[in-house]
Amino acid sequence: MVKASYYDKNGLKKGAWSEDEDDKLRAYIQRYGHWNWGLLPKFAGVSRSGKSCRLRWMNYLRPNMKHGNFTKQEDDMVIDFHNKLGNKWSAIAANLPGRSDNEIKNRWNTHLKKRVQDDQTVSGSEHTGTLEPDHTNLEVNLVNEVDGSSHLAQQTLDNETVGDFWTEPFVPEDDFIMPCGDNLLSPYNFVNDFTWQSSCQDMMMMTDDEFIWSTMDTYVEDNINMEFIMK
DNA sequence: AATCTATACAACCGCGAACCG
DNA sequence: TCGGTTCGCGGTTGTATAGAT
Numbered sequence: 650m651v652k653a654s655y656y657d658k659n660g661l662k663k664g665a666w667s668e669d670e671d672d673k674l675r676a677y678i679q680r681y682g683h684w685n686w687g688l689l690p691k692f693a694g695v696s697r698s699g700k701s702c703r704l705r706w707m708n709y710l711r712p713n714m715k716h717g718n719f720t721k722q723e724d725d726m727v728i729d730f731h732n733k734l735g736n737k738w739s740a741i742a743a744n745l746p747g748r749s750d751n752e753i754k755n756r757w758n759t760h761l762k763k764r765v766q767d768d769q770t771v772s773g774s775e776h777t778g779t780l781e782p783d784h785t786n787l788e789v790n791l792v793n794e795v796d797g798s799s800h801l802a803q804q805t806l807d808n809e810t811v812g813d814f815w816t817e818p819f820v821p822e823d824d825f826i827m828p829c830g831d832n833l834l835s836p837y838n839f840v841n842d843f844t845w846q847s848s849c850q851d852m853m854m855m856t857d858d859e860f861i862w863s864t865m866d867t868y869v870e871d872n873i874n875m876e877f878i879m880k
Numbered sequence: 881a882a883t884c885t886a887t888a889c890a891a892c893c894g895c896g897a898a899c900c901g
Numbered sequence: 902t903c904g905g906t907t908c909g910c911g912g913t914t915g916t917a918t919a920g921a922t
Contacts, residue, residue, distance in 0.1 A: 652891060652915050664891075664915090687907065703908075704891065739910060754911075755889050 662696045666705055670695050674702055675710045708749040715747035719756055727753055728761055 654664035662670075677693035683706065686699035695702065709716075719727070723745060730741040738750035738757075745753065 666890090685907080699907085700893090700909095701891075707909090708890075736911065750910075751890075758912095759888055 656696075660696065661698050661701075663701070666709075670697070671705070671710060674706060678706055678710075679712075704751075708751045711749075713747055714749065719748075719760075723748065724756070724761060724764075727757060728765060731757060731761070731765075 652664040654662055654667070656662055673694050674697075677689065681692070683689055683703070686703045688699070690697045690699055690702050693702070697705075708714075726745055727741060730744060734740050736754075738754045742748055742750040742753050
């Protein structure tokens with residue numbers, strides 16, 4: 650069902666992800682966060698583009714992601730939000746915990762679009778924009794398809810959907826310990842690993858401290874113990 | 881059993897927005 | 902302000918699988 654894997658002319662792997670690649674990417678991001686998608690593949694030890702890594706993480710590997718069939722309630726929510734937002738898949742996904750924008754888009758294109766069209770054929774639709782979502786942080790352009798009038802409505806997310814793990818900066822645990830001798834490349838390991846030099850010469854021009862502070866800036870929070878990256 | 885067709889969905893691609901020096 | 906880089910979004914594609922013939 651997925652594209653067979655292959656290597657492009659730049660030596661980057663494309664197509665289906667292997668279990669091993671998933672493990673590497675998951676382990677790296679869970680430990681260090683995704684501080685730079687462009688560089689992350691080398692750190693994590695996968696021969697993928699940053700874009701590919703980001704997509705894999707966002708759509709599949711993130712914890713708490715649901716996979717498999719949508720519930721009736723989820724389908725209804727997708728339809729409701731699509732009525733209001735159109736093809737704003739990321740906005741719709743923000744209101745369906747555990748579902749990615751890609752998954753919702755696929756769901757709409759393969760199931761729900763036809764279902765809605767069939768329903769409209771049977772009952773006829775008068776207008777859209779009358780259903781109220783539970784919560785949304787978006788400006789919703791409500792369009793009455795009968796008379797063409799429209800107005801903007803704005804609602805805000807509640808505390809349950811704001812500030813979840815994925816929108817917060819990565820913050821390591823207080824007792825976080827830089828691993829030694831495992832197969833993960835930390836940013837600090839990277840600074841001292843000249844095998845990467847050819848592809849990251851600009852970065853290697855920096856001192857260790859400059860590099861660390863520029864790449865680890867998402868770690869810089871009041872309660873972070875930075876000792877683990879300082880010798 | 882073999883072949884064809886439709887469906888589902890993971891992954892890719894291109895583009896615009898945001899960010900940064 | 903500008904140009905380069907990175908990120909995120911939405912449309913599209915490729916292919917495994919299921920069902921039909």
